[in-house]
Amino acid sequence: MTSPIRDIPLTTIDGRETSLADYADRVVLVVNVASKCGLTPQYEQLEQLQREYGERGFTVLGFPCNQFAGQEPGTAEEIVEFCSASYGVTFPLMEKTRVNGRHAHPLYKELKRTRDHAGLAGPVLWNFEKFLVAPDDTVERFRPKTAPDDPAVIASLERALQQVSSAA
Template sequence: MDIREIPLTTIDGDQTSLAAYADRVVMIVNVASKCGLTPQYEKLEALQREYGDRGFTVLGFPCNQFAGQEPGSSDDIKEFCSMTYGVTFPLMEKVKVNGRHRHPLYAELTAVADVAGRAGRVKWNFEKFVVSPDGRVQRFRPATQPDDPAVIAAVETGLAQLRTPDLETT
């Protein structure tokens, strides 16, 4: 299945899919407000600000499956992200990323192996999946910081795939 066709719901309840981001490099991250890794929001937002104008988007997927570290409502999550980290990137509705009731997007993403060749369950909050415009997915485990050189390389490689419009000469 093409992951771009999987229905998604924004944190505000609007329907969308990754097809809406087909002309962008997308970083999909399962996020949580009460996790030791929560400060990664700062670096995720920095990436959004640095690369957003070039065709990059972070998509945050709140998840409460890891030690109950995302217990809030959609409004609580939006307020926390905005007030604490100034998050401007899109957030989706709270999802499950593991188990029999996991979101269909994560059913596809967890089949992707990380750099060590391991696929399978999401290990914890802030696992990252970089999706290039050609549909290639690269996986980075939670401890890998958003500004890690390997993550930046994946983003840059994806951005290089985007077409630059032909410039008209006068």
């Protein structure tokens, strides 16, 4: 049986229907991304995590978002081209998504209930906020300026990957 967060419908950037249930046996890092942000170089670290941990049961899911200073203005095709050409992104991208406000995507409405390491929940603060979803549906939250390869992220990722290896 899957949890409600895993049942929330998602759409890939190329229009296919999916959900986190399709990644039930994996650790997933959900990240709202943008192409024209000072934090955009985090794509490089996200792709490195994907390459380093992918075979162990990890997936980055990028959610392009244009809610922060219009820093993701491109079309789906432009976003895919930018991510591929600039950072060699191989991890899945979802359709452009609203993360805050009345029309926030249902996944983000749920994820924003998660408290960060300072104990704060609430709105996504900026591009590249990260939510690590473990196979047991626990979620850890990392704010935008926390780099994807920060020791706290890696430690949480390694702990979550233990669930994958023990289930295998």
